[in-house]
Amino acid sequence: MPTSVKIFRGGIEPPHHKKTAELATVKMPLPSKVIIPMLQHIGAPCTPLVKKGDRVLVGEKIGAAESFISAPIHASVSGIVADVKPILYSNGAEVMAVEITPDGQQELHESVKPLGKLERTALLEKIKESGIVGLGGAGFPTQVKLNPPPDKKLDLLVINGAECEPYITADYREMIENPEGILEGIKLVMELTGIKQAYLGIEANKPTAIQKLRELAREFPGVEVVSLKTRYPQGGEKQLIYAVTGRTVPMGALPAEVGVLVQNVNTVSFLASYLKTGLPLIKKKVTVEGGAVKTPMNVEVLIGTPLKEVFEFCGGFTTEPQKIIMGGPMMGVAQFSPENPVLKQTNALLALTAEETKATPESVCIRCGKCVAACPMELMPLQINACVTRGKLAESLQYHLYNCIECGCCSYVCPAGRNLVQSVRYAKSEIKRLGLDKK
């Protein structure tokens, strides 16, 4: 049985908190409204195709992707467009969004029909139209990855089922509830890219999923399930590739550089279901958790549903949450308002109590080196932080600033409570803004 022998250096072992693992996914009823932003991926924002007062149907394209790295946006409900206006995104930028009031009919758009037999180029074009992006959290348009430049020969497919962030069990539920879909999706991606060998990496703390998929994978030639050591950030792309294939992605390069294509389990299972139904990406499996949530569970949510309504469906709050986080506690984005909508990349919604998110007050660096030992990219966070606090941004480049994957291990372990990964983010954006890396 293949078990990964390699393990990346560093990393941390935070408490798992995967209490929702054995709870079957519950489908949430229609929300009172959906707010669908025109940017839910890495790349260029979409152009709205509808205006106030229009009637839209489920699966109808409402945002057009006009550049290569982009992904179209679809209506998740049938109903009337209540407004098309800019909203404040959780990263602080303004993004156009379409607000739709559902009519309760959930009438399908005519474009939603099984794809049938298609040849490769036509299928890739269809996949682009499905709006699929990497569902692991980053949201990179999938069709771009499936269609690499001809000079990059891909020979290994790595499917990410690590799910190393605490609390989240959405990928795990997919592996338990829809293992056939995942394997069919893997087969589809292998056919599309001509890759002969696929590895599905799952952390060892999910034995049921490993066993289930191993049994089913016997029917799929070239697909192997690999048990991974449970260690955050095992699901980090470069860490995963190293654990599964032993290949090291060079600094600053993409996985294609070493012939590897990485896809999340939910992304490939979506591709399989899209082939059958033609229904674009309009819903997500989301883990709703955290100390403030009355009934933590996995919910199938329509994209655009306000977070508030998702939490209300889960029984509301037992205590006032101090933070609402979209994603995991290590890399998720804190939300400024419960009115913000669920996005394509949303895999978890956490309402954490003050106790759960308690931070150590920031004090001076004692040079303990714990951040250096924890860094899975083998960097020196303390030195980058020192450069930033001294205002010597350009000096931080010698510590391989851009190699940082922002996993947050350094800040997690810092006994002085220093904002290490936060200062890396600041340095990256400031250096770019000031053009310091060009000199």
Next chain:
Amino acid sequence: MQGNLLVSSSPHIHSGTSTRQIMLDVIIALVPAGIAALFFFKLAAALLILTTVVACVLGEYLTNRWMKKSSTTNDLSAVVTGVLLAFNLSPKVPLWAAFIGGLFAIIIVKQLFGGLGHNFMNPALAARAFLMASWPVPMTSWVIPGVDSVGSATPLALLKGGEAVGKLPSLFNLFLGNVGGCIGETSALALLLGAGYLLFRKVITWEIPVSFIATVGLFTWILGGKTPFTGDFLYHILAGGLMLGAFFMATDYTTSPVTFKGKIIMGCGCGLITAIIRLYGGYPEGVSYSILLMNLVVPLIDRYTIPKGFGGAKHA
């Protein structure tokens, strides 16, 4: 609810460790050696520890006041310095000298250079060197445990042959600590217990102590005997301040490198200098000077051991 949500950059959870917790762990790890000190050197040890801790905490408090900084006595780092300084003193050292040593460690060596995390030398060892230079006689007068006021020499001094009289204590007594020396350095057993705790709690890592002790062992074995490769390396490892220095002083966060490679360089450097001083230098013991010398080159080591990063160099 809206408006009360806290928004910050990830991560949103923390391991819960703190500087104070780490310092507390170091203090806990020093307890076995402290008990050994009380057992072998009785009241003299108790008074020395008390004096240096009071002096260090007082020094920290006063400099905070003078510099109008918020109080840092709560992080317990001054207590650690105090205990370590006492452990590095002979039971013959007068209390007033120990007190001055404590103030020197904190005010001059630590706070004047920016306080915790900024001093370039180990404060306790710098204070020991300062006391050694100022009052060499009490600093190098030793007693055999239990036989109060009977003058003696340390095992290393006897080994070196510089001292006229005395019989070498057995390895077993060296291991237990039933020999002359600084109050906290004599019992290898007690120090190893504490070191085990520090390693278990991941306060320190193995690189510096292991490379330090191994280097001392290697060089005293090669060069310490009458002919090459006949040196009594076990004696050198157990005698003197090597255990205390390797596990508790050379691993001091602020004055040691942070990378794997850097830590190995630090340990080997300390070991080499210790062996040279012990075998060829004017002093019988070289642990504290070796650490102080290596402290000075830590910024240089850090500068030349920047890791290439994952994917920055060939991986096996």
